[in-house]
Amino acid sequence: MKHISILVPKGAILGSLEGSRQLFSQVNEFFKAKGQPPLFKVQLVGLTKETPVSGGLFTVNADLLIGDIEKTDLIIIPAIDGEISGAIEKNKDFVPWIVKQYENGAEIASLCLGAFLLASTGLLKGRKCATHWLAENDFRRMFPDVSLVTEKIITDEHGIYSSGGAFSYLNLILYLIEKYAGREIAVLSAKVFAIELDRENQLSFTIFQGQKEHEDESVKKIQEFIEKNFQEKITIDQLASMQAIGRRNLERRFKKATSNTIVEYIQRVKMEAAKISLESSRENINEVMYKVGYTDNKAFRTTFKRITGLSPIQYRSKYNREMAV
Template identity: 45%
Template sequence: MILRTQPRKELPVSRKIVILVFEDAILSSTAAPIDIFSRSNEILHANQMPNGFDVVLLAPTPNTVALGPHSLFNCTLGLNDLPPEPAGHKHTLILIPAYAGHWDDVLEKNRAILPWLKAHYHCGTEIASLCTGSYFLAEAGLLDNQECTSHWASVDDLRTRYPSIKVQPDAVVTDNAGIYTGGGAFSSLNLILYLVEKFCGYQIGIQVAKTFSIHRDHINQAHFAIFNGLSGHGDTLILKAQAFIEDNFASNPSVEDVAEKVNMSKRNFIRRFKQAVNQTPTEYMQRVKIEAAKKSLELSQKNIQTVLNDVGYTDTKTFRDTFKRITGITPQEYRRKYAR
């Protein structure tokens, strides 16, 4: 969730925002924070207040970094130019943009960033990640036993690679002990807005949100998620059970029915299913049904009652409550947003 900060009466303390620019960084995830922090300073000036942010671009080594064919970022500082200091950087925040490509390849090219991040954090510097930038924090061990968020499509991979972290797939912003994480793609800009509000006060945050037309109450990214069958675990019997659920969800098979299809006792089946899929069979069934309902709401003109009947629900309230719990919005709201 997004935590709301209290209005500030004192002048904001200027913070150095160090944006990491590496060759696999996503352009929008790098440029948009620069724009928002710069505009925040203009709004502060208009309110007769000093700058709140000093934005610095830093690459692994000082360089001009190309992000795509049309954008060059002049980074005059490298990792060695901003070493951790024992006294800490109480008013410095390091910002990690999202990356494009495969994490193993990105990691191999940017391993030097990890000890640098750890050293800075342990000296008191705050660190924020946008979208898949959370992988850097997880790899550095800074998210161990901590709640975090990322792009909804990365949740299963993060959980597999880093089982000690507590991924909150529906959250747009997390704030824990000087570590901030933001949700997927452009929803992560809510984190930048959150930082503006936290460091500069509620009223400045409101003005910045209005300037960029960012909806401040957008606190859930669940309705963006596309549920896929979580098939990478390799347990052939559980894969068979999943396929049975996906083919027969509308007829409401019981857990006993599915367990019988794979020749397991109910107790053993539930234990093994949860171990493989990280969900109970009942939870999995609900997600399959809701994904089918989402597609129907997007593509058809069927009324809500027909949709819920088609996917195996008989009670309107149960369907609505389950839909909202999984997606963060009601079926009616979902249709208004995404129907063709």
């Protein structure tokens, strides 16, 4: 029997904690219906017996404290709420226990903003990790040595897993169920809980937010210029000249400050504007393309799909209510 420790961090978001418990527990019910022993022993593990979660609206009663568990097989770190640095500080006593369990062979899965607590262990250095796209800038600033992949719903590296934003944690739990219990049980779980199986990315949900929480004023001015003039043809030499900075120096400073190259930043601003048009207007694809400063149809569609995970037509069908009707 595989032992699963679902952590109860102070300030956890109840949904990802309870949702995980329900899914793993349901797998045991499937095995019970077949006359087989349960596959998982699922326990809530806290720093204290009673832990306030979801901004104090609820209290979760832990089955065990971390000191009671010598060995576990899988640690689930639910999403945490509130100011992130404060949340990590409140839950720092989990860190040495998580590290010790991983060194003893346990696997670890972080859900949504639980990635911040996982990253604070140091176990993610040089590895890929997913989290909510809204927290991208904060995560990069706090953990520059982690390879953040905001497009992914699931990462899987060396027994460490992570999931993207909000309810996409359900896809990671299904992924783990498939790994431990097989595809048939994962499909059955998806059907019982009405979860869309095999979702691979969260690109279509992402809203680009230019990283401006830095101290480089010249770069901020260039970001603002790009955002106001994205319909025009903007060159790097033009931007460098505006701020009287050498091209190579500007490219280095821009990447350091924003985590994007200048070309990537321009593309993402253009695609964000295109997404808004596709969501809210009846303009055809070419009209949207020209509106955001593209003249090459293939280049526009290729860039749009790389950034959103969908073609412009697919995106419109998914998000434009009027056109869908």
